[in-house]
Amino acid sequence: MSSSPVKVPVTERASVVRALVSRLVDNLERVIRGKRESLELVLCSVAAGGHVLLEDVPGTGKTTLAKALALSIGGNFKRVQFTPDLLPTDIVGASIFNPQEGSFRFRAGPLFANVLIADEINRASPRTQSALLEALSEGQVTVDGQTHVLAPPFLCIATQNPVEFHGTYPLPEASLDRFAVQLSLGYLPEGEERTLLMTRSGPPPLEGMKAVCTVEEVVELQRQVQEVKLEESVADYLLRIVQATRSNPSIRLGVSTRGALLYGRMARARALMQGRDYVLPEDLKVLAVPVLAHRLVLDTRARYAGADKRALTKDLVGAVSVPR
Missing domain, CATH: 3.40.50.300 (P-loop containing nucleotide triphosphate hydrolases)
Incomplete structure (x- = not known):
């Protein structure tokens, strides 16, 4: 055996x-x-x-x-x-x-x-x-x-x-x-x-x-x-952030499913580097701008108005309720 x-x-x-x-x-x-x-x-x-x-x-x-x-x-x-x-x-x-x-x-x-x-x-x-x-x-x-x-x-x-x-x-x-x-x-x-x-x-x-x-x-x-765990409530938090990029009127193209998967992998990697085998909402908040901002395609009006993708991403994440 x-x-x-x-x-x-x-x-x-x-x-x-x-x-x-x-x-x-x-x-x-x-x-x-x-x-x-x-x-x-x-x-x-x-x-x-x-x-x-x-x-x-x-x-x-x-x-x-x-x-x-x-x-x-x-x-x-x-x-x-x-x-x-x-x-x-x-x-x-x-x-x-x-x-x-x-x-x-x-x-x-x-x-x-x-x-x-x-x-x-x-x-x-x-x-x-x-x-x-x-x-x-x-x-x-x-x-x-x-x-x-x-x-x-x-x-x-x-x-x-x-x-x-x-x-x-x-x-x-x-x-x-x-x-x-x-x-x-x-x-x-x-x-x-x-x-x-x-x-x-x-x-x-x-x-x-x-x-x-x-x-x-x-x-x-x-x-x-x-092997790092992504608990259901944290996964829902990630999805709400992704959905916020898809429904914002200033954004013509939000985060894709590929982008959402990479977001989750990056959060798992950060959690492991921090000494945890589970993801916290804080991991997603810290990584939101470097992982998500470059994936956004701004609406023509927002682009000509000088909207900044990084600032917009930070505002979107700030408006999404954090799981307790």
Whole structure:
């Protein structure tokens, strides 16, 4: 008779997760200073198996963050500079004919990495942007009728410049909806920037950075997120928030079912990182703006009136009654 697997106590699992997250954040803060809240949000997305859209001006550490994260988990890192002439095969890969064997062999593109940075994603054509959709949703790509699975964990960090619009193709709603969070690192606090100017005279910040965990530990973290409980009243609270985005007259397109599922996964990940195996309404309130705001499509009148999606999302969540 086979024995049933031993279930690890919640307190022990919580301690392991907190230690893992703490190691990762501390390691990332060696190169990204004064942004602990944003780093924790990125790690929350990693734990949830989601992807990150960084909308920020150049030179604020977006690429450095992606490289540091890949190094911290001992994973494979690839970077793709999105340009108007970039083709889908430049990202996904292509089938190459081998004349000696008389057959085609798939040559994987840079998409096959643990951490991929899609730099200035809105500079590529819609056709090239769409090459990422299957990978972002399902962790796989299909080339010439053959499905190729991406090795977990797979995290895409896409960047776009919110200032320069010449020669860009704005991401459509279908693409935006596949990113778990949208955030901005922004400039360093004045004190941190002063310290950086005075001390950054040695080797590059990433030089010597070592892994503080393994990709297998990250995969296990993602598995544990699935076991976090979402109690019925909290699930109803989540749905009321989602419904509020769909019924507001200022919003033409509210949060999709995919968005609601990602919202729940992010809340589960945050709960686990906080040492709980259950979601609280507070998790949903904290995550509402970074997870939901970029999914909203404003009504024409609201858009021309200068309505802000983030402020609108915060107001909507504030108007929804919290379960007791």
